[in-house]
Amino acid sequence: MDPVIVAGAGTTGLALSLCLARHDVPVILLDDGSSWHERQPERTVVLRPRTAELLARLGYTAVHTDAARWTAWRTLNRRQEVQYVEFDADAEPSPLHLPQDRLRQGLREALAGQELIKVAPGSRLYAFEQDEYGLSVHTRSAAGGSGPPDTWWRGSYLVGCDGPRSTLRKLLEVRFPGRTAVQRYAVAALRVDLPEPGTALLHRDPPGGRGSQVLARPLPRGVWRVDWSLPPGGQPLTADALVALIRSTLAGWCEGTVPAYDLLGSAEYPVHQRLARRWRSGRAFLAGDAAHLLGALGTQGLEEGLRDAENLAWKLAIAWHQGASDTLLDSYQAERRYAVGARLRAADQALPLLRSSGAWHTVRRSLLSGPMSRHTELLADGHLGRGLLGAPPVYDRSPLALTTPRGASRAALGSGVVAGPGSEAADVPVVALDGTRGRLRERLGRDLLAVLVAPGTGVWDSRHWLTAGLMPQLTAAVAALPTRTELLVAENYPGATAHTVLLIRPDGHVVGAMNGCRPTDLYAYADVARGGPPRQRPADEGAAGLGVDGPPDAGAPEVDESAGATAQLRS
Template sequence: MQISGQHTSVLIAGAGPSGLMMAAQLLRYGIQPVIIDSRQGPTSHSKALAVQARSMEIYRQMGIVDKVLKDGKPAKGITFYDDGKPGAQLLMDSVSDGTTPYPFILMYPQSSNERTLLDYLTMNCCPVYWDTTLTHITQTTDKATATLEANGKTQTLTADWVIGADGAHSPVRKSLNIPFNGDTYKSLFYLIDGKLADRYDIDLIRVFLSTKGLAGFFPMPQEGYYRIIGNLPDGVNEDGSELELNDVLPSLSAIVGRGISVEECRWLITYKLHHRMADNFRLGRCFLIGDAAHIHSPVGGQGMNTGLQDAYNLAWKLAMVINQKANANLLDTYPEERMPVAKRLLKTTDSAFKFAMSKGILSRTFKKYIMTRLLHFMWSKERIRKFFFLTVSQTGITYRDSKLNLHLSNAKKIKAGDRLPCLTIFDEKKQEETDLHQWCFKPGFTLIILGKLIEEDLFKVARWLTQTYNGSINFYYLPPSEKNQHVFDAFEVGKGRHRSILVRPDMHIGFMNDAVDPDRMDRYLSPLTP
């Protein structure tokens, strides 16, 4: 399919999860991007598998989470094995703090995520131009110019903005000469998608640590199927020849401590793992998201989810600029907010991965005699369980240091920059149960006022929003009640007090004040507006 036209508002290079999410989010704001991919079409195979709670919250906001949950498989926890013997077991049913509807890790392959997002794009009449490769890009202060190749023909397309979601070998990043610093891990890894002859009775992620290597078993949505990831011994496959299942099973069985039999192998690949990050996520009118911006080890199932979060963070800002509802300086906050997240992720996954792969005597001793007891002890502490879940689920990501925040409150538990907790509430107006996230489903900022207001003051706030922002800010009011006391406790709102909360379109809190003061909110919002 040939791209019609010579100019577009947004060009997205790459139709993986990050690029598709970017397109889907822009569509929510009425922006029709052009999205291209060098592949012939969507793939049925993909390395990423885990969908974290924060990603499911985004899918819920988009109205597509039911399909994701229906076709996925929740993992109930993680079990660690040492030389084939069961060790610590970390069950997920006790880790969430009750602020998300999804206290688990969902096994839902990247390919399924892509199909779900493609369906969303199709419903919104946004095609993907497959077999279309971006070969070069240049830019001025006004626009970017991309050279594309499709069906043996070369085409030039100009764009106001370009999103590089084109993977670890990103042509966008290379055209911009942005360094991609990092390293490659020494070991050669394999990935098996298959049906096991001897199945496990509980849907847990199982991690086998051994002096012979590392292996992880991840339950797939189809009954009896697992994704198995492990490393091959040093020196194996040095000639780069294609391996077969029987070449891999001896090493896997040695790590697990018993024979592994695969009834049906649907996919087998070998690959190297890398940890790299771009020096900048933005240059002029071009942005990098997902694997084009950062790649790391699969520890914690963070990679695909981080790419989805990149798109989620950037899309609303770009949409507000394109729709002339925000100053272009707002776009500077994308790298300012997302690069620290990527740096922390690379650091933590790299450390965890190196520990898991270490064969030194101190590491072996620790894993064999200390790690299980230490994990059992740590898991018994509610605070540590909560920290673990906040980290893995990505619900604990905060932008407190962002210049987009203004915290004028004495509250210490939840501050501007934090993700809005998904607390269940009783809607006094509709007389029905809902939650704070549902109040933020519409595109744009959302103002939530906690505390008792007289009718005249409520009218003043509504009139101010209508006259100043033409209704573009969604408004909800929650008075004190016994049914909603937990919400007031979470936000530390005392009796007779108030809390004004401006929630960003990505469901992070931008502004928090202990008073209902439209002038203060105006001063917060004014730098964002053109």
């Protein structure tokens, strides 16, 4: 099989390449240099703990030390506190907040020593052709780049992680509808001492800023990112106006005194909301900003790009190693496009309400009682990872979750504390068959996981239970599954009874659960997870090609343009 070609070496492209390498899939990463910027301290990202764990598994082990964890979140209206959330490592872990350039550099450093990833610097996607055997991708040297001027690459799949102006999306003639500048902000990175270090603050109608809102979020080493909402369609903010805004905001938070501060960086930016019509076309896929733009009300577009990478990587890995059905490959669009679309719809519905000062003051007068308190929560949900704007996605409408094998039901999940297929798996302590102990999420990112809930195993050495109870039969059943699966044992699992067996996808979402060991049902669930049997591969699919000057190899199969696709950037 030929390598997977990833166009774009931004955060999503880097993460996808590392995910694929973790699945033992070779990658050609086309890096046109556009993702490298001068240091911009005001550009930051908020990550949920689950996403930070993904980055650590990919080799960016410093993510937890490079980021700030908030101690609390406050929402104020004028001088009145209307919401307070205190973070707890167990009950509600804090989001992580770090500079984007540090995240990008951490992923770049994780590429070092990755023999399966070939980086093509200075290479810009120009055209591609796909057929039933793979793709031929044509690159040209990026402006000022060091890449070869004219190169053809042969790949099995192509993923466009090439940003909002995606070349691949244009080549595929995929529409990118949505709205421009739904919100407009000024942002600054300040090194300053504020009264509540570690507490993120959303301030509605601050003193001297009636009708606006200010968001302050701590970063490491005494730095804060501060965002001010700006009137839509207004004039660009001048440097003097920005300084006046900073001073008035700091004075309002520091009892009328402006503390000493350093302005490390600033920018003015609009938030766009767009969603590509299609995310897959044959062997070509879109991910990250090439597929969606969001960011209103605290939704995190960069984090959604990382979720795209994790979701797509294991499916391409099955396709690369074993062959895949269209059901499996189509499930990437079905799951991720629906999840991102739900966030965009939630933001669209909430924005008119939250822009209304009348609705906000009604909330304040009602003392946050009844359903009106929801208006306040909407302001924070995207930042805190809650609700429709921020909670982890559930893929319960996926084609990989709609089929339940006969006799297997959600009843195995007991009281329903854990949702059914498509939900995110709980991170419980687990033991591998070799006696290794750890957390379930540490085992994600490679194989399917079969987890047996067996109370009592936590206090016994594995050699005592490997040959007892269900283990011999379950071990044999897991070994016979159509997709490589690792067997783990858990002392308990929320909502599950003893002898429950759960099947979990490499991206941490539940496939299904059953009581006891039923080899037929377990096989059926594994077959659902891979989208059914793979379509038959062409007999001669696959000599890997890493790049040659000139057109595709004359010995390659002839392109059938009626069945495949030919695309070229039109001047």
